[in-house]
Amino acid sequence: MPYRTVEDTPAAPPLAGSYHLPTRVRFGRGTRATLSAELAGRPCLVLTSAGGSARLAEDDLLGPALRELDALRLDAVDANPTVTALDALVAEARDRGWRDGTIVAIGGGSVLDAAKALAAGLALDTGIGRVARSPALLDAVTVAPIVALPTTAGSGSEVTPVAVLWHRTPGGGPRTTDDGPAKVSLSHRSLFPVLAIVDPALTDTLRAHQTLATGLDAFNQAAESIWNRHANALTLPLATRAMVLAWHALPALQREPGDRAARDAMAAASLLAGTALGQTRTVACHALSYPLTDRYGVTHGIACAFTMAAVAQHMLASDDGRLAALATELLGAAAPAEALPGALGSFLERLGVAAHVRGALGSRAALLDLVGEVELPERGGNGLRDVDQAARRGILEASWEGLTPGS
Numbered sequence: 001m002p003y004r005t006v007e008d009t010p011a012a013p014p015l016a017g018s019y020h021l022p023t024r025v026r027f028g029r030g031t032r033a034t035l036s037a038e039l040a041g042r043p044c045l046v047l048t049s050a051g052g053s054a055r056l057a058e059d060d061l062l063g064p065a066l067r068e069l070d071a072l073r074l075d076a077v078d079a080n081p082t083v084t085a086l087d088a089l090v091a092e093a094r095d096r097g098w099r100d101g102t103i104v105a106i107g108g109g110s111v112l113d114a115a116k117a118l119a120a121g122l123a124l125d126t127g128i129g130r131v132a133r134s135p136a137l138l139d140a141v142t143v144a145p146i147v148a149l150p151t152t153a154g155s156g157s158e159v160t161p162v163a164v165l166w167h168r169t170p171g172g173g174p175r176t177t178d179d180g181p182a183k184v185s186l187s188h189r190s191l192f193p194v195l196a197i198v199d200p201a202l203t204d205t206l207r208a209h210q211t212l213a214t215g216l217d218a219f220n221q222a223a224e225s226i227w228n229r230h231a232n233a234l235t236l237p238l239a240t241r242a243m244v245l246a247w248h249a250l251p252a253l254q255r256e257p258g259d260r261a262a263r264d265a266m267a268a269a270s271l272l273a274g275t276a277l278g279q280t281r282t283v284a285c286h287a288l289s290y291p292l293t294d295r296y297g298v299t300h301g302i303a304c305a306f307t308m309a310a311v312a313q314h315m316l317a318s319d320d321g322r323l324a325a326l327a328t329e330l331l332g333a334a335a336p337a338e339a340l341p342g343a344l345g346s347f348l349e350r351l352g353v354a355a356h357v358r359g360a361l362g363s364r365a366a367l368l369d370l371v372g373e374v375e376l377p378e379r380g381g382n383g384l385r386d387v388d389q390a391a392r393r394g395i396l397e398a399s400w401e402g403l404t405p406g407s
């Protein structure tokens with residue numbers, strides 16, 4: 001493709017912008033073996049999911065490393081952790097004598113997010129909910145360094161300063177309008193992990209649904225950082241590469257879960273997507289996903305991917321060339337931007353995304369009931385194009401029907 005200058009392409013993606021990633025990253029198979037050397041005997045707190053310590057003890061490289069550590073172990077993080085559970089975790093760490101050191105988070109996005117909440121809670125003598133509402137409280141205190149080892153290829157939380165926490169455990173069906181917001185984001189620059197050790201081997205044993213749901217989170221997060229007002233010359237190539245990697249690797253892993261090259265590709269996709277998203281933040285798919293998870297327990301990545309094709313269609317009207325470039329990368333040089341939503345719809349249909357959501361909700365009416373619950377002023381405001389109430393409804397309707405080429 002000929003080089004295009006700013007003068008001859010009035011509709012060109014933005015290049016200006018800022019980028020701040022203070023996390024040191026080690027990526028590759030076997031890098032988890034470096035954990036004990038990285039910590040060099042310093043006291044640490046190892047945070048894992050429920051039962052996680054026992055599973056990690058059996059790992060040929062992490063097991064010996066963990067046995068060497070001078071560590072307090074907390075393995076009580078559930079998926080989608082609540083603010084109440086995290087306040088209890090802070091209290092437990094204090095009760096068990098934790099004073100100072102490095103927080104080592106080994107797990108999926110929920111564990112990594114919980115480590116950020118734990119670090120914030122330990123740094124301040126107040127509840128985590130209050131810190132989330134007033135993150136500037138963290139300006140004046142020292143926050144424990146976090147070392148993150150993701151065991152899923154999805155959230156990219158190891159390279160972001162954000163933790164998504166819940167006010168109540170997701171799932172359980174319809175709620176009343178008095179229940180208040182379902183989730184809260186805790187974000188502060190001090191919560192970037194100091195070190196991310198991304199070893200794809202830690203994802204080798206993920207079950208099929210975990211692989212798909214977490215992988216779709218990475219795929220969607222990359223897209224959300226592309227149709228994003230904060231995208232720039234540094235984030236766009238990272239996010240585009242993440243989508244291309246996941247585009248090939250996710251179907252490959254559905255066919256063959258033992259495909260190590262595809263596991264490596266998804267780990268890279270997740271890292272690249274998180275690196276871009278940590279700068280730009282999320283847009284409409286994430287905002288539309290939270291009620292699906294809150295009310296019906298739809299797994300985060302599936303809930304985000306559900307509206308992806310329809311959101312792409314919506315954003316296309318404001319494309320400045322970035323979606324056209326993405327279509328070329330995913331579909332080939334001859335593909336126009338207009339082919340992108342249908343192609344995404346077909347891709348997600350083959351992975352069973354809409355079928356999963358339809359099964360969880362049971363009816364179209366249940367889905368459309370969620371329109372009023374979507375918090376969009378903040379998230380919608382990041383998008384290439386705003387997503388108003390009518391657009392939300394249209395996106396949900398199109399997602400329910402399934403958006404395919406030509407529809």
Ligand SMILES: [Fe+2]
Binds near residue numbers: 286
């Ligand atoms: Fe996400």
